[in-house]
Amino acid sequence: MINDLYHETILDHSKRPRNFQLLEDANRRAEGYNPLCGDKCKVFLKEHDGVIDKVTFQGAGCAISTASASLMTEALKGKTIGEAETLLAKFHDLLTTDQPLPKDLGKLMVFSGVREFPARVKCATLAWHTLRAALRGAGEAVSSE
Amino acid sequence: MPTVTSLDVSAIRKEFPILAQQMHGKPLVYLDNAATSQKPKCVIEALTRFYLMDNANIHRGVHELSERATQSYEAARGKVQRFLNAAKEQEIIFVRGATEGINLVAQTYGRTHVGAGDEVVISALEHHSNIVPWQMLCEEKSAVLRVIPINDRGEVEFDQFEKLLNRRTKLVAVSHVSNALGTINPVRKIINTAHGWNVPVLIDGAQAVSHMRVDVRNLDCDFYVFSGHKVFGPTGIGVLYGKEKLLEGMPPWQGGGDMIRSVTFEKTIYNDLPYKFEAGTPNIAGVIGLGAAIDYLDHIGMDAISAYEDDLLEYGTRALENISGLRLIGTAREKAGVLSFVIDGVHPHDAGTILDLEGIAVRTGHHCAQPVMDRFGVSSTTRASLAFYNTREDIDALVAGIQKVKEVFTV
Numbered sequence: 231m232i233n234d235l236y237h238e239t240i241l242d243h244s245k246r247p248r249n250f251q252l253l254e255d256a257n258r259r260a261e262g263y264n265p266l267c268g269d270k271c272k273v274f275l276k277e278h279d280g281v282i283d284k285v286t287f288q289g290a291g292c293a294i295s296t297a298s299a300s301l302m303t304e305a306l307k308g309k310t311i312g313e314a315e316t317l318l319a320k321f322h323d324l325l326t327t328d329q330p331l332p333k334d335l336g337k338l339m340v341f342s343g344v345r346e347f348p349a350r351v352k353c354a355t356l357a358w359h360t361l362r363a364a365l366r367g368a369g370e371a372v373s374s375e
Numbered sequence: 376m377p378t379v380t381s382l383d384v385s386a387i388r389k390e391f392p393i394l395a396q397q398m399h400g401k402p403l404v405y406l407d408n409a410a411t412s413q414k415p416k417c418v419i420e421a422l423t424r425f426y427l428m429d430n431a432n433i434h435r436g437v438h439e440l441s442e443r444a445t446q447s448y449e450a451a452r453g454k455v456q457r458f459l460n461a462a463k464e465q466e467i468i469f470v471r472g473a474t475e476g477i478n479l480v481a482q483t484y485g486r487t488h489v490g491a492g493d494e495v496v497i498s499a500l501e502h503h504s505n506i507v508p509w510q511m512l513c514e515e516k517s518a519v520l521r522v523i524p525i526n527d528r529g530e531v532e533f534d535q536f537e538k539l540l541n542r543r544t545k546l547v548a549v550s551h552v553s554n555a556l557g558t559i560n561p562v563r564k565i566i567n568t569a570h571g572w573n574v575p576v577l578i579d580g581a582q583a584v585s586h587m588r589v590d591v592r593n594l595d596c597d598f599y600v601f602s603g604h605k606v607f608g609p610t611g612i613g614v615l616y617g618k619e620k621l622l623e624g625m626p627p628w629q630g631g632g633d634m635i636r637s638v639t640f641e642k643t644i645y646n647d648l649p650y651k652f653e654a655g656t657p658n659i660a661g662v663i664g665l666g667a668a669i670d671y672l673d674h675i676g677m678d679a680i681s682a683y684e685d686d687l688l689e690y691g692t693r694a695l696e697n698i699s700g701l702r703l704i705g706t707a708r709e710k711a712g713v714l715s716f717v718i719d720g721v722h723p724h725d726a727g728t729i730l731d732l733e734g735i736a737v738r739t740g741h742h743c744a745q746p747v748m749d750r751f752g753v754s755s756t757t758r759a760s761l762a763f764y765n766t767r768e769d770i771d772a773l774v775a776g777i778q779k780v781k782e783v784f785t786v
Contacts, residue, residue, distance in 0.1 A: 231399065232732050236725075236783050245720075267724050267740055268754040290754065292722035293784070350728060 262360030401734030451666030556705025557713025612661030
């Protein structure tokens with residue numbers, strides 16, 4: 231069960247998060263906070279003509295939240311805003327419903343184990359809540375509560 | 376002097392049925408006692424018996440059931456009085472928990488004695504429940520909240536406390552034992568010093584009463600609060616002890632039934648202590664359950680519990696100190712019941728999940744003491760907290776669990 235949650239890919243991304251930096255020329259950004267554990271996450275987007283050119287993040291959190299943010303930035307690159315919204319909805323369903331697992335989430339499927347750990351769902355969704363705030367232009371800090 | 380062997384822990388564990396279960400296929404190792412303690416059978420049975428046989432409202436019925444319920448309720452007040460060695464039964468006020476007790480004092484004693492420019496002193500070790508009620512009071516009254524700093528071990532800096540006291544100080548409120556670190560505060564010294572300035576002292580005993588004998592007359596504290604559920608009793612019941620003279624001078628907090636002597640639309644005469652502070656139908660079953668918990672502790676003996684736990688804490692401290700990459704947060708010379716720590720390269724939340732899968736229940740997070748976390752430069756810790764039903768085997772399981780955490784994260 232430990233390996234279902236702490237998949238090799240999650241451990242890798244938590245230790246060496248990708249796109250973990252400030253994006254100076256971001257034109258969308260948002261900040262997220264999980265009051266339960268104090269995890270923080272900032273998401274930066276550079277979007278041009280409805281397409282996400284660059285996406286980065288910064289923050290401090292547990293392995294699940296760091297890996298989720300890292301894999302999110304990889305998944306979003308080159309996506310349209312509409313595709314990003316769809317991905318966000320699917321990822322949320324992956325974690326919070328008991329429906330059969332979706333098949334088209336690629337690497338993000340490593341988070342399918344999280345649904346068995348209700349206390350950890352908020353860790354995995356923090357970066358995504360923050361992404362939604364960035365996409366929808368809400369500049370203020372969001373909470374994963 | 377009771378010896379360690381005077382506690383028959385395997386017999387004691389049989390009194391706590393919840394402990395004898397498996398969690399994720401492993402024996403449950405319950406090390407989250409600072410959050411809430413488990414309940415012995417006698418407490419569960421007292422609650423059941425009350426609802427099966429004795430349930431009625433108190434202080435009003437002429438009928439036999441009401442009389443019985445009232446007697447059990449008031450008998451529990453006497454048990455609490457003896458448990459704290461208070462001078463009088465009417466100094467024991469039943470509240471929902473330590474939090475409500477502190478809020479009661481802030482809203483009654485505080486609001487009548489703290490004015491603009493006055494000062495309330497707390498310590499940097501406090502739980503949010505002993506910070507926020509005073510912040511609210513100070514904001515309302517334009518008063519100032521002063522904080523006694525702590526050193527790197529997590530001990531209050533007593534000389535700094537002495538410097539904080541002045542003629543504007545109206546109240547000191549400090550914990551007996553820190554929930555996040557386990558530090559035992561030098562409350563007797565704090566009380567003596569504050570009394571030198573004629574300043575009353577409230578002690579938050581939420582984390583103390585389950586670990587050590589508390590004697591409010593010996594401490595000479597003015598207020599003492601604790602929660603029933605942390606001392607093997609039910610949730611939703613707690614105690615405020617206050618010196619009679621102070622309680623008498625305080626206005627009531629909540630209005631309602633039972634706290635009055637007579638009511639007309641022109642004027643209400645308030646009831647005597649302790650009923651002045653117990654408006655409405657109280658948590659009768661909770662009080663009776665708390666009484667049963669105190670009987671149980673009397674039977675085991677608080678001194679034997681303290682001696683046993685001191686030994687267990689020392690064993691646990693040594694075991695954790697030997698784990699490379701682990702840092703204990705809170706290394707006070709006087710401690711009770713708490714092993715708070717961080718592991719290099721592992722977030723406490725991840726450590727907590729992996730320990731849980733090993734059957735080990737710990738708390739991770741800021742423990743409702745964010746200023747303590749800030750002081751040590753961490754966002755959270757993993758906290759193992761002890762009770763007298765824990766054993767060296769539980770500590771060994773924790774150590775093995777931590778090794779598992781390190782394995783998963785290859786640190």
